[in-house]
Amino acid sequence: MAQLHLLSPAGFRAAGVYAGIKTKQNPDVGLLLCDRSATAAAVFTTNKVFAAPVKVGRAHVKSGKLRGVVVNAGNANACTGKQGERDALRMCEIAASIAKCKKTEILPSSTGIIGHLLPMRKLERGIVEAGQYLGTSLEHARLFAAAILTTDIKRKEAATSFKVGKRTVTLAGVCKGSGMIGPRMSLAGPSASSKKPLHATMLAYLTTDAAIGPPLLRKLLEGASDRSFNAVTVDDHTSTNDTACILASGASAAKVSSSKDARTFAAALEEVCRSLAYQIAADGEGATKVVAITVRRAKNTEAATAMARAIANSPLVKCAMHGNDPNWGRIVSAAGLAGVPFDPEKCVLTLQKTVVFRAGRPIEFDANAVSERLDAPEVTVDLDCRAGTGEATVWTCDLSKEYVTINADYHT
Amino acid sequence: MAQLHLLSPAGFRAAGVYAGIKTKQNPDVGLLLCDRSATAAAVFTTNKVFAAPVKVGRAHVKSGKLRGVVVNAGNANACTGKQGERDALRMCEIAASIAKCKKTEILPSSTGIIGHLLPMRKLERGIVEAGQYLGTSLEHARLFAAAILTTDIKRKEAATSFKVGKRTVTLAGVCKGSGMIGPRMSLAGPSASSKKPLHATMLAYLTTDAAIGPPLLRKLLEGASDRSFNAVTVDDHTSTNDTACILASGASAAKVSSSKDARTFAAALEEVCRSLAYQIAADGEGATKVVAITVRRAKNTEAATAMARAIANSPLVKCAMHGNDPNWGRIVSAAGLAGVPFDPEKCVLTLQKTVVFRAGRPIEFDANAVSERLDAPEVTVDLDCRAGTGEATVWTCDLSKEYVTINADYHT
Numbered sequence: 001m002a003q004l005h006l007l008s009p010a011g012f013r014a015a016g017v018y019a020g021i022k023t024k025q026n027p028d029v030g031l032l033l034c035d036r037s038a039t040a041a042a043v044f045t046t047n048k049v050f051a052a053p054v055k056v057g058r059a060h061v062k063s064g065k066l067r068g069v070v071v072n073a074g075n076a077n078a079c080t081g082k083q084g085e086r087d088a089l090r091m092c093e094i095a096a097s098i099a100k101c102k103k104t105e106i107l108p109s110s111t112g113i114i115g116h117l118l119p120m121r122k123l124e125r126g127i128v129e130a131g132q133y134l135g136t137s138l139e140h141a142r143l144f145a146a147a148i149l150t151t152d153i154k155r156k157e158a159a160t161s162f163k164v165g166k167r168t169v170t171l172a173g174v175c176k177g178s179g180m181i182g183p184r185m186s187l188a189g190p191s192a193s194s195k196k197p198l199h200a201t202m203l204a205y206l207t208t209d210a211a212i213g214p215p216l217l218r219k220l221l222e223g224a225s226d227r228s229f230n231a232v233t234v235d236d237h238t239s240t241n242d243t244a245c246i247l248a249s250g251a252s253a254a255k256v257s258s259s260k261d262a263r264t265f266a267a268a269l270e271e272v273c274r275s276l277a278y279q280i281a282a283d284g285e286g287a288t289k290v291v292a293i294t295v296r297r298a299k300n301t302e303a304a305t306a307m308a309r310a311i312a313n314s315p316l317v318k319c320a321m322h323g324n325d326p327n328w329g330r331i332v333s334a335a336g337l338a339g340v341p342f343d344p345e346k347c348v349l350t351l352q353k354t355v356v357f358r359a360g361r362p363i364e365f366d367a368n369a370v371s372e373r374l375d376a377p378e379v380t381v382d383l384d385c386r387a388g389t390g391e392a393t394v395w396t397c398d399l400s401k402e403y404v405t406i407n408a409d410y411h412t
Numbered sequence: 413m414a415q416l417h418l419l420s421p422a423g424f425r426a427a428g429v430y431a432g433i434k435t436k437q438n439p440d441v442g443l444l445l446c447d448r449s450a451t452a453a454a455v456f457t458t459n460k461v462f463a464a465p466v467k468v469g470r471a472h473v474k475s476g477k478l479r480g481v482v483v484n485a486g487n488a489n490a491c492t493g494k495q496g497e498r499d500a501l502r503m504c505e506i507a508a509s510i511a512k513c514k515k516t517e518i519l520p521s522s523t524g525i526i527g528h529l530l531p532m533r534k535l536e537r538g539i540v541e542a543g544q545y546l547g548t549s550l551e552h553a554r555l556f557a558a559a560i561l562t563t564d565i566k567r568k569e570a571a572t573s574f575k576v577g578k579r580t581v582t583l584a585g586v587c588k589g590s591g592m593i594g595p596r597m598s599l600a601g602p603s604a605s606s607k608k609p610l611h612a613t614m615l616a617y618l619t620t621d622a623a624i625g626p627p628l629l630r631k632l633l634e635g636a637s638d639r640s641f642n643a644v645t646v647d648d649h650t651s652t653n654d655t656a657c658i659l660a661s662g663a664s665a666a667k668v669s670s671s672k673d674a675r676t677f678a679a680a681l682e683e684v685c686r687s688l689a690y691q692i693a694a695d696g697e698g699a700t701k702v703v704a705i706t707v708r709r710a711k712n713t714e715a716a717t718a719m720a721r722a723i724a725n726s727p728l729v730k731c732a733m734h735g736n737d738p739n740w741g742r743i744v745s746a747a748g749l750a751g752v753p754f755d756p757e758k759c760v761l762t763l764q765k766t767v768v769f770r771a772g773r774p775i776e777f778d779a780n781a782v783s784e785r786l787d788a789p790e791v792t793v794d795l796d797c798r799a800g801t802g803e804a805t806v807w808t809c810d811l812s813k814e815y816v817t818i819n820a821d822y823h824t
Contacts, residue, residue, distance in 0.1 A: 049748030049756045079744055079756065081773035114741020115774040180728060180745070235727045237742070238749045315647045315727065315811075316592060316819055323820030329526020330649070332491055333592070336461030337650045344461045344491065361493035362527040399727075400820075401813040407728055408735030408812075 004159035006141035009170040009209035011035050011249030014140050015133040016147030019126025021074035021112070021119060029126035030147030032205055033068035033099045033134065038247040039211075040066035041218040042107060043185035043225050045242035052077045052084035053108040054241060056092065060104050061245065064214025067105040069205055069245055070095035070127055071148050073176070076201065077110040077118050078240040087118045094124055098131035109243050111150055111176065111201040145174035148203050151406060152178040154283050158275035162268045164261050167254035169210045171268045175244075177202030177280040179407065181234035182313075185242050187222050201239035202229060204276055210265060211250035213257065220266045221246050228273035231305075231394045234284035235403075236313040244273075281395035282377075286403030291321050293381045294393045295335070303340040304390035310338035311381065311394075318399035324374040326367050328356040335383055342385065350382040416571035418553040421582040421621035423447050423661030427545040428555030431538025433486035433524070433531060434562075441538035442559030444617055445480035445511045445546065450659040451623075452478035453630040454519060455597035455637050457654035463490035464500040465520040466653060472504070472516050473657065476626025479517040481617055481657055482507035482539055483560050485588070488613065489522040489530050490652040499530045506536055510543035521655050523562055523588065523613040557586035560615050563818060564590040566695050570687035574680045576673050579666035581622045583680045587656075589614030589692040591819065593646035594725075597654050599634055613651035614641060616688055622677060623662035625669065632678045633658050640685035643717075643806045646696035647815075648725040656685075693807035694789075698815030703733050703808050705793045707747070710802035715752040720806040722750035723793065730811035736786040738779050740768040747795055754797065762794040 007014055011034050016027035042061045044054050060066065070091050077084045092106035099106070110118065134140070145155040159172035180201050206221075225244055246269075256265045281290045293311050298304035311317055314334040320327040328349055336342055345360035352373040354365055419426055423446050428439035454473045456466050472478065482503050489496045504518035511518070522530070546552070557567040571584035592613050618633075637656055658681075668677045693702045705723050710716035723729055726746040732739040740761055748754055757772035764785040766777055 047745060047748040048750075048752075048754040049745050076741070079741055079769060079772065079774060081757075081771065083773075113739075114745060115769065117774075180742075182749075237726045237728050237746060240741075240745045240748065314649045315815070316649050319816055319819030322816065325821060327525075329488070329491055329652075330592075333459060333461050333526060333652045334649060336459040336652065338460075340460075342460040345493075357491060357527065359493070360491065361495075362491060362529075399816060401816045403727070404731055404734065404811060404813045404816065407731030409737060 003138060004161060004170060004172055005138050005157060006144060006172045006174050006207055007136045008159060008172055009207045009249060010251035011209055012207050013134040013136055014144035015130040016143030017126055017130045017133060020122045021072055027143050027147035028073045029123065029130050030071040030144045031095060031127060031130035032144055034247050034249050036249060037065045037067060038249050039064060039214050039217050040245065040247050041214060041221045042243060042245035043187055043222060045239055046186050047238045047240050049240050051110060051241045052080055052088040053110045054243060055085060056088040057107045057243060060107050066107055066247060067099045067101040068095060069107045069109060071109040071203065072123055073148055073150050074112040075110060075116055075118050076112045076114045076241050078114040080117055083117055087120055090120065091127060094127045107245055109203050111203055111241055114240060148176040150176065150178065151285055152176050152283050156276055156279040158272045160268050160271055162264055164210065164254035164256055164264065167252050169208060169252050169254045171208040171272055173204055173206035173272045173276055175202060175204035175276040175280065178283050179234060179285040180237045180239045181232060181280060181284060182236040182238045185225055185230060185244060187218055201241040202280060204229060204244035206246035206272065208248045209252035210248050211253060211255045212248045216262060217246060217248060220269055223266065224270040224273045227270060228277040232277045232280050233309065233312050233394065233396050278395055281397050284397035285406045286400040287397030288322065288400055289376065289398050290378045291381060291396050291398060292378060292393060295383045295385065296391045297388055298385045298390035299341055299388040300390040301392060304392035306338040306340045307335045307342065308392045308394040310334050312396035315399055321374065321379055322398035322400050324371045326351055326356060326370040326374060331381060332357055343387065346386045348384040352379055415550060416573060416582060416584055417550050417569060418556060418584045418586050418619055419548045420571060420584055421619045421661060422663035423621055424619050425546040425548055426552050426556040427542040428559030429538055429542045429545060432534045433484055439555050439559035440485045441535065441542050442483040442556040443507060443539060443542035444556055446659050446661050448661060449477045449479060450661050451476060451626050451629050452657065452659050453626060453633045454655060454657035455599055455634060457651055458598050459650045459652050461652050463488050463522060463653045464492055464496035465489055465522045466655060467497060468500040469519045469655060472519050478519055478659060479511045479513040480507060481519045481521060483521040483615065484535055485560055485562050486524040487522060487528055487530050488524045488526045488653050490526040492529055495529055499532055502532065503539060506539040519657055521615050523615055523653050526652060560588040562588065562590065563697055564588050564695050568688050568691040570684045572680050572683055574676055576622065576666035576668055576676065579664050581620060581664050581666045583620040583684055585616055585618035585684045585688055587614060587616035587688040587692065590695050591646060591697040592649045592651045593644060593692060593696060594648040594650050597637055597642060597656060599630055613653040614692060616641060616656035618658035618684065620660045621664035622660050623665060623667045624660045628674060629658060629660060632681055635678065636682040636685045639682060640689040644689045644692050645721065645724050645806065645808050690807055693809050696809035697818045698812040699809030700734065700812055701788065701810050702790045703793060703810060704790060704805060706805045707795045707797065708803045709800055710797045711753055711800040712802040713804060716802035716804035718750040718752045719747045719754065720804045722746050724806045724808035727811055733791055734810035734812050736783045738763055738768060738782040738786060743793060744769055755799065758798045760796040764791055
């Protein structure tokens with residue numbers, strides 16, 4: 001069987017071209033179109049400061065129907081005022097002229113430096129050029145995936161297929177994200193809730209040829225995002241531009257509406273989103289390893305999530321993981337600062353399969369052996385609170401000197 | 413006039429000795445005693461995971477009277493179970509035998525690695541030895557100040573004097589803190605509130621010869637801490653051991669009870685605490701500069717504090733400051749993720765006295781000139797929200813490769 005990719009679901013074409021927005025000569029403008037009106041859902045950053053394309057995208061996706069997305073990397077079009085909004089709309093207009101649809105049927109995205117107006121001459125030319133190179137091959141999918149990257153080292157791609165009745169449905173996605181990563185996306189705009197959003201621009205675009213209605217697609221995307229993209233943090237800095245958008249072409253004629261089919265679809269969507277989210281953690285700025293933090297048997301899911309995030313966001317924990325240092329005190333103390341009920345006397349902390357802390361006391365363990373096992377591409381931290389049924393996993397990466405190098409000199 | 417120091421207020425003696433707990437041969441056991449029963453107040457970490465000395469200290473300070481404090485560095489006595497509590501009490505017992513008081517009149521503190529039992533043989537010998545070297549000189553004050561340090565490079569000391577009626581009162585303090593710094597101390601134990609505690613062990617000991625009652629001293633210490641120690645963050649990791657304790661000997665016979673005298677005392681206390689807090693930021697692990705973040709005209713003080721903290725805790729902002737990079741988009745976006753109402757269209761961001769963002773749009777400015785001005789020991793970030801009367805200042809430091817070096821290899 002051929003390798004599945006973003007354009008495997010029937011009905012989609014894409015392109016990625018270099019328009020001169022990024023400094024390095026890599027694709028920086030992407031266009032993904034559906035040849036019919038697709039059911040669409042999207043979640044966006046909850047940062048109070050959100051970019052122009054997020055404002056425009058929120059409005060355009062409301063109808064539940066889109067024909068495509070247009071993206072640029074190298075410039076976030078954030079903190080750019082009214083001109084920024086006009087520019088985001090102009091991106092849609094050009095993409096719409098290619099798709100032969102209304103500009104409100106296009107979702108725009110941007111990622112890159114904040115506070116600079118988009119170089120519209122280059123960008124307009126780039127979108128037009130992308131329109132001339134649209135195609136359905138693996139290579140087209142890869143060029144689109146490459147066009148959305150910024151400080152990412154690798155493309156991030158995932159796909160799966162499954163049966164709905166007797167029909168085969170394909171679901172695929174690409175994403176980007178390396179720095180300013182701590183998404184907390186939601187369907188609504190930035191809420192007044194006390195939820196602390198994290199950061200990094202992460203962008204994700206998903207395609208499927210399932211036939212599904214907008215309300216169900218929204219609900220399933222929101223759930224999948226919470227357990228995937230919203231469970232990744234690199235630097236706990238929720239971006240102004242975070243966006244995940246799914247387009248369902250319906251071209252497979254497989255209708256997802258029964259609760260059984262919805263569950264199947266949800267599982268596939270979550271699988272793809274989790275794979276993409278994991279790839280973000282693995283490609284975090286300066287990362288040498290993924291750290292997968294699971295908090296189990298916490299009072300409830302919210303408590304588990306808060307504790308896992310607190311651990312994941314501690315620079316002390318991240319540095320210890322970088323140095324293969326089984327300094328578990330940092331992990332337990334980080335869990336204690338999540339602001340949720342937590343009794344260290346009851347919990348058990350396991351680091352790379354070795355119990356290091358139990359019943360409020362240190363356990364004798366071979367620190368050198370654990371240190372050797374920490375020298376791995378994936379490290380697991382497991383905190384069993386023995387207090388309830390809440391469970392959550394958060395993925396992060398270690399904190400290296402390379403992270404500082406990348407971020408101390410990004411702008412100038 | 414001679415230089416004021418921790419032992420300038422009448423009634424106090426101190427010592428610092430090397431007991432072999434730290435790897436490097438620097439003082440690691442400190443003893444500070446008052447020759448009479450002092451009025452005492454203390455604030456402690458709000459981390460749900462708190463060290464044995466914090467548990468014991470909370471109980472001992474409740475009476476509002478103490479004879480002194482005993483401190484060790486190199487081992488935090490945290491996550492050490494019942495044995496840890498016994499060890500903390502034993503520290504008090506030995507100190508009490510020197511002061512000729514009850515063990516409940518001594519407050520114990522520890523700082524260092526989490527999850528290891530205290531080396532009690534060495535420590536007991538150290539406390540006894542400290543008891544033999546007690547004195548009131550500048551040198552004694554410095555040895556005590558040195559004995560509480562861990563990864564700190566410099567001693568942290570501050571002192572002032574003021575008039576209460578016709579009498580002169582002296583107020584002084586020392587502190588430590590370099591990593592695991594993000595204190596959110598309070599009088600009470602860890603509360604169930606949603607306040608997110610930060611981290612790093614910070615310890616502070618303050619002396620005064622004023623005569624003041626316990627309730628007023630508690631109230632003034634809490635207020636001063638909130639605007640000083642609790643406004644510093646290095647790594648947003650609230651320690652298991654954070655403690656700030658003040659002892660008032662009353663030896664000056666200057667009674668602080670009128671609201672005018674209380675205000676004078678409060679101002680002096682805040683001055684000393686702010687100086688100490690600033691020194692913590694300046695000596696943050698790997699720090700090359702202090703970043704002072706002021707958010708003004710926010711909706712209220714809580715909103716201003718949340719936004720200032722969100723900016724201070726963004727690794728992206730901290731790296732940009734390290735690289736002298738006027739990448740202000742990271743600052744505005746960090747403010748937006750504090751989860752409090754914030755309208756970027758109304759705000760004005762000033763970086764080292766240069767306006768870089770206003771009315772939701774970038775401002776033309778000379779990036780090279782601002783970059784040159786960022787290359788300074790103190791950088792000021794000023795965000796005017798034009799939305800209310802709330803104001804807060806938070807101090808942090810930049811994030812350097814040296815931070816990673818220090819923390820990737822602390823344990824092993």
